[in-house]
Amino acid sequence: MAADSQLIARQPHKPKLAVWKFTSCDGCQLSLLDCEDELLLLGQEVEIAYFMEASSKVEEGPYDISLVEGSITTPADLLRIQEVRRQSNFLVCIGACATAGGIQALRNFADVVEFTSAVYAEPTYIDTLKDSTPISAHVPVDFELQGCPINKLQLLEVISAFLNHRAPQISAHSVCIECKLKNNVCVWVAHGTPCMGPVTHAGCGALCPSYNRGCYACYGPKENPNGESLCHWWEEKLGADRSTVIENLRNFNGLAPHFKVISEKRERGQKGKS
Amino acid sequence: MAGKSKTIKVDYLARVEGEGALYIRYDDHGVHEVQLKIFEPPRFFEAFLRGRDYTEAPDITARICGICPVAYQMSALHAMENALGLVPTEPLRNLRRLLYCGEWIESHMLHISMLHAPDFLGYPNAVAMAKDHPQVVQRALEIKKTGNALVRLLGGREVHPINVRVGGFYRVPSQESFQALRPQLIEARILAELMVRWAAGLPFPYSEQFYECVALSSPREYPMNEGRIVSNRGLDISVQDYEKHFREQQVPHSTALHSVLIERGAYLVGPMARYNLNYPQLSEGVRSLAEELGFKAPCNNPFKSIVVRCLEVLYALEEALRLIDGFQAPDEPYLVAEPKEASGCAATEAPRGLLYHRYAINREGKITFAKIVAPTSQNQKTIEEDLRLMLPKFMHLPEQQLQGLCERAIRNYDPCISCSTHFLQLHLQHEAKRNS
Numbered sequence: 143m144a145a146d147s148q149l150i151a152r153q154p155h156k157p158k159l160a161v162w163k164f165t166s167c168d169g170c171q172l173s174l175l176d177c178e179d180e181l182l183l184l185g186q187e188v189e190i191a192y193f194m195e196a197s198s199k200v201e202e203g204p205y206d207i208s209l210v211e212g213s214i215t216t217p218a219d220l221l222r223i224q225e226v227r228r229q230s231n232f233l234v235c236i237g238a239c240a241t242a243g244g245i246q247a248l249r250n251f252a253d254v255v256e257f258t259s260a261v262y263a264e265p266t267y268i269d270t271l272k273d274s275t276p277i278s279a280h281v282p283v284d285f286e287l288q289g290c291p292i293n294k295l296q297l298l299e300v301i302s303a304f305l306n307h308r309a310p311q312i313s314a315h316s317v318c319i320e321c322k323l324k325n326n327v328c329v330w331v332a333h334g335t336p337c338m339g340p341v342t343h344a345g346c347g348a349l350c351p352s353y354n355r356g357c358y359a360c361y362g363p364k365e366n367p368n369g370e371s372l373c374h375w376w377e378e379k380l381g382a383d384r385s386t387v388i389e390n391l392r393n394f395n396g397l398a399p400h401f402k403v404i405s406e407k408r409e410r411g412q413k414g415k416s
Numbered sequence: 417m418a419g420k421s422k423t424i425k426v427d428y429l430a431r432v433e434g435e436g437a438l439y440i441r442y443d444d445h446g447v448h449e450v451q452l453k454i455f456e457p458p459r460f461f462e463a464f465l466r467g468r469d470y471t472e473a474p475d476i477t478a479r480i481c482g483i484c485p486v487a488y489q490m491s492a493l494h495a496m497e498n499a500l501g502l503v504p505t506e507p508l509r510n511l512r513r514l515l516y517c518g519e520w521i522e523s524h525m526l527h528i529s530m531l532h533a534p535d536f537l538g539y540p541n542a543v544a545m546a547k548d549h550p551q552v553v554q555r556a557l558e559i560k561k562t563g564n565a566l567v568r569l570l571g572g573r574e575v576h577p578i579n580v581r582v583g584g585f586y587r588v589p590s591q592e593s594f595q596a597l598r599p600q601l602i603e604a605r606i607l608a609e610l611m612v613r614w615a616a617g618l619p620f621p622y623s624e625q626f627y628e629c630v631a632l633s634s635p636r637e638y639p640m641n642e643g644r645i646v647s648n649r650g651l652d653i654s655v656q657d658y659e660k661h662f663r664e665q666q667v668p669h670s671t672a673l674h675s676v677l678i679e680r681g682a683y684l685v686g687p688m689a690r691y692n693l694n695y696p697q698l699s700e701g702v703r704s705l706a707e708e709l710g711f712k713a714p715c716n717n718p719f720k721s722i723v724v725r726c727l728e729v730l731y732a733l734e735e736a737l738r739l740i741d742g743f744q745a746p747d748e749p750y751l752v753a754e755p756k757e758a759s760g761c762a763a764t765e766a767p768r769g770l771l772y773h774r775y776a777i778n779r780e781g782k783i784t785f786a787k788i789v790a791p792t793s794q795n796q797k798t799i800e801e802d803l804r805l806m807l808p809k810f811m812h813l814p815e816q817q818l819q820g821l822c823e824r825a826i827r828n829y830d831p832c833i834s835c836s837t838h839f840l841q842l843h844l845q846h847e848a849k850r851n852s
Contacts, residue, residue, distance in 0.1 A: 149479040165457040169575040175530055176564065177573055185543035196530055197541030216456040245479045248464040255565075270458050291482060291575040324693020349572045353579045354749075355586040358475065360576070385782075387471060393481065 156208035157305065160192035162226050164212025164219050165246055165274065170237035171195055171211050180298055187305060198253075204230030204313065207304050210298075212285075212344045213239040213274045215246060220271075220280065223237040227281040232304055235277045238290035242362055243397035245290075247274040250397060276397065285310060290394035313344050314365035317357050320348035329356055336380050338390055341367035362395035364415040369404045383407055436831075438822065440803060447807045450800045451667075452826070452830050453581045466788040470496050470755060470777045471582055475789065476772070478576045481832055483526065486519035486567065487766030489580045490641055491773040491788075496631070499760025499777060500753040507746035508584045509641070514739045515570045515580070516640040516764070517732040520576065521604075523767035524725040524732075527830040529556030532722050535824045536618040552614060555607045557766070559729060562604035564599055566736060575818025584750030594740045601737050608730040609705065609823045615726045616709040621717045621821065623806045627716065627798065628680060629689035632765050638697040638731060639690060639765050646693055647683065648714075664789065675794040682797040685769025686725045688715055701743075703732045709796065718828035719800060755781030768832050786835050792831045799829055 161171050175181065175196060184190075208230035214223055227233060235241050243250065250273045261268035277283055287300055287310075296312055303310040313319075319337035321328065329335040329351045337356035339348070343364040350357045363369070369391070376382040376390075391405040437453035461480055468476065474494040478485035490512060492532070497504065504512070505722075530542040533552065539545040546553040564574045569589050571577025579586050630651065632643030646652045653661055664673035677683050695713035706712055711723050761774035769791035776785035802825055809822055 165459060167479050167482040167485075168481075169485070172526075174576060175526060178561050178564075181557075182543060182546050182553070185546075190541070190543060192543075197543075198534075199540030199544070215459075219457070245461075245464075245476060246459040249460055252464065253740070290479065291573075346573070350578050350586075353572055353585075353587040355578065355581075358578075360578075383615045386469070389472065393476070 143383045156187070157195060158190040158201060158204075159301075160189075160190040160205040160208045160212045160226075160230065161195070161210075162192075164196070164210065164240070164277075164310045165215040166212030166237065166244065168195065168211070170240075170289075170297075171209070173236075173292055173297055174209070176294050177298060184298075184301070188301070189223070189239070199312070205230050207232045207234065207267060209278050210235050210357065211237055213243045213246060213276060214280055214383035215271050215274045216269060217271060218269075221234050223277060223280050224234055231270050232284045233277075233281070234286050234287060234300055234304075235283050237292050238288065238362060239274075241279045241286045241288050241398075242395040243274045244249040244277050245394050245396075248392065249274055251392065252411050264266045274397070282386040287312065288343050288362045288395075289345050290362075293347075295343055315341045315344050316340055316364045316367075317344055317346070317348050317351070317361070320346070321351050323351060329354060330380075334380060336376050336386070336390070337384050338372070341369050341372050358390060359401070360394050362398045363400040367400055369400055373404060373408065420509060428626070431565060434747055436776075438803070438826065440807070440822065442807060442811075444811070447804050450794055450804045452800050452803075460671075462788060465775075465783050468783050470499075470775070470781045470783055473775065473783065474580055474582065475576075475578075475784075480562075480788070480790070482575050483832055484516055484519060484523055484572065484766050484768065485576045486580075487575065487771050488773075488788075490516060490764045491762050492643065492775075493580060493769045494762030494764060494775040495775050496777075497762045498762050499775060500756065501584070501758075502751050502753050504582055504584060504751065507744045509753075510586065510739050510744070511588065511746070512571060512580075513629055513640055515577075517736040517739070518563045518566030518570065519615055520640075520767050521729050522560050522567060524558050524729045525560035525563060527767075528615070528722055528725050528729075529553055529560070531771060531830070532725075532827055534777040536722070552611075555611060558593045559604045559607050559611065559733075561568040562600050562733070564775070565600060567658075569593055569597065581750055584746065584748070585754055586749065587668065588746060590606070590747065590751045591743050598740060599739070601733055602745075602845055605730065605737070606732040608726065608733050612705055612723065612730055613709065615723045616711060618722065620717060621804070621807070621810075621824075623719060623825070624715070624716045625802070625805055627689070628677065628678075628682070629692045629714075630683045630685050630770060630794075631690040631693045632763060632770065633693055633759065634697075638735075638812065639696050641764050645763060645770070647677075647679065648693060651677070655761060655772070657790075658761065658763060659787075660674070660817075662772075662789070662794075664793070672777040673793050674797050675789055676797060682801050683794065684798050685791050685794045686721070687720050687728050687767070687769075689703045689769060690765060691724045691727070698702045698731055699734050700729070701734065702727055705730070718825065720829050721830075740810060755779065758810075759785070768795075770794060792829070795829050795831065796841060798825055799831070802828075 238244050300310045330337045335356040338359035339357040342357050342359045343361040345361045373387050376387050388405050388408050391401040439451040441449040453833035472491040477488040477492045534545050542553055572579045587599050627649050628649050629646050630647045632639035633646040663678050664675050667674055690712040757779050761775035763770055763772045772789040774787045775783055778784050
């Protein structure tokens with residue numbers, strides 16, 4: 143307890159943390175509540191100033207650090223994200239919705255009017271934008287933490303880095319590297335299972351291959367991916383049909399620029415150079 | 417002559433999953449209008465599932481809700497198996513039930529400790545509550561971690577698990593890895609009994625009504641993955657007939673569809689409904705504890721749902737231990753079926769209540785139709801009716817307290833607004849007597 147109070151005393155004021163939700167499933171902000179062992183300690187290090195899912199206490203801005211979950215899909219949220227940016231010193235996007243539009247960005251590839259009438263009998267009540275877009279399409283962001291959902295330990299790392307004025311240590315290499323680090327047998331090489339691991343951002347700990355399953359890219363593209371080559375291999379060597387390739391590029395991170403370009407090419411029937 | 421009208425506004429309701437609004441218009445004579453407004457930015461799951469592969473339904477629908485992804489995965493894969501004529505083997509069935517136990521534990525403990533308990537003890541959040549009641553919060557978090565551990569082992573991770581598939585699991589963990597969880601489960605079971613006793617001692621506002629409770633029911637066990645859909649007013653149907661008895665309606669004030677029983681209107685799903693309809697299926701230990709504390713079913717006060725959730729957590733921990741002790745490795749981790757033109761449906765018991773899915777697929781295995789009815793859209797109308805009936809009893813309270821009570825009445829349902837809603841804003845409008 144004494145050590146904790148010293149930590150607090152070091153800061154002129156406890157940094158104010160805010161958590162914002164846009165269009166999303168709540169899973170990424172839940173990662174914060176899933177930090178059972180660290181949550182109470184975190185509560186001593188930062189002031190949880192705005193976190194509607196967890197607290198009815200609302201502190202006025204500005205906020206030192208804002209975590210933003212969700213994508214922008216409504217006219218009202220176009221304005222709200224601007225206000226969040228104005229109120230935030232350091233803005234971190236958490237999860238595939240905030241960084242790449244999320245699963246709901248599948249609407250961007252389709253006709254949203256037809257979508258609305260598939261779900262609602264009276265589509266005229268529904269106020270929605272044509273596209274689902276990531277936060278960075280609207281305001282400058284300070285850091286993006288990928289994943290559907292994010293890894294809670296990586297989230298703690300981002301918050302700690304901020305508190306200690308250093309850059310977050312988040313590796314941008316592929317899931318393949320994580321498999322090697324875990325001594326996993328390669329599901330592709332050994333079993334011929336199509337796997338997105340070679341182009342997918344690390345962070346999950348190579349979960350799917352550890353469960354004998356091909357990666358489905360829920361962490362989005364890694365740094366400098368070569369998706370064209372991967373798709374070529376899927377089609378030519380593993381016999382995957384084009385719709386399977388498109389489905390895997392276009393799920394939770396379908397709007398991530400690298401995935402989007404390749405899936406659209408595939409849809410037009412073009413193949414890039416491999 | 418019109419009198420002064422007052423409006424109370426809260427920017428939006430805290431400690432619920434998602435965002436929404438409530439509008440209540442009332443005066444000294446009574447309540448005139450109650451609208452639970454749900455502004456969920458539509459995410460169009462049912463639309464964009466069309467054209468996707470049937471094998472993707474569990475992973476895609478999991479993303480409807482970060483709090484109860486297992487529930488979506490379970491309803492989706494049971495519906496697909498129903499379409500394809502796959503019947504899971506007994507060991508696979510038990511493993512799914514074990515995974516569901518894990519989600520009930522983590523989801524219920526999240527609601528009990530972080531979202532609901534601060535209401536009873538007068539704190540804005542669990543972190544503040546932990547300063548004065550460290551034991552309660554720490555116990556709750558320990559139990560929750562046990563649920564997380566179960567979901568992590570069988571599902572790969574707590575949020576959006578990766579290991580379930582149509583037909584079974586990608587990989588079945590070893591018996592040893594399940595056995596390794598036993599000490600933690602046993603410890604959590606002891607803590608859960610303490611949580612039940614603690615919750616039973618909380619002060620509950622009096623608010624009783626006679627709900628039409630709807631839940632799955634099976635002669636075999638307390639319901640999770642299967643059963644007939646029954647109610648305390650005589651409904652007893654197979655899941656296949658769900659849409660003959662329940663209808664979704666669109667209302668202008670909500671982007672979540674309201675679900676009603678075609679013949680009788682509002683109904684209740686969730687822990688209280690399950691408890692009231694399936695009490696005899698709980699273990700003897702859980703029942704005798706409930707009876708010792710005066711919480712024998714039926715429970716018709718939604719504020720007491722916190723006790724029912726604690727009892728369900730205790731049951732889920734016992735059930736998890738039973739399933740682990742009886743663990744049998746399946747011959748194959750999953751069953752395979754060739755896709756064919758077919759349709760199928762299923763309902764399972766999400767932590768928040770009945771979750772119904774129906775799909776049609778074509779010969780190539782692509783989804784041609786999807787329908788999903790989430791628990792919160794089924795409870796929406798009941799929440800409105802609760803407020804309408806509750807408010808007159810508490811009209812004497814100062815407005816701020818009254819408003820707090822309305823917010824609490826909504827939180828009683830653990831509404832999963834991200835499943836069905838987005839923006840919860842509370843407007844309480846007081847219309848002064850029109851005649852002076």
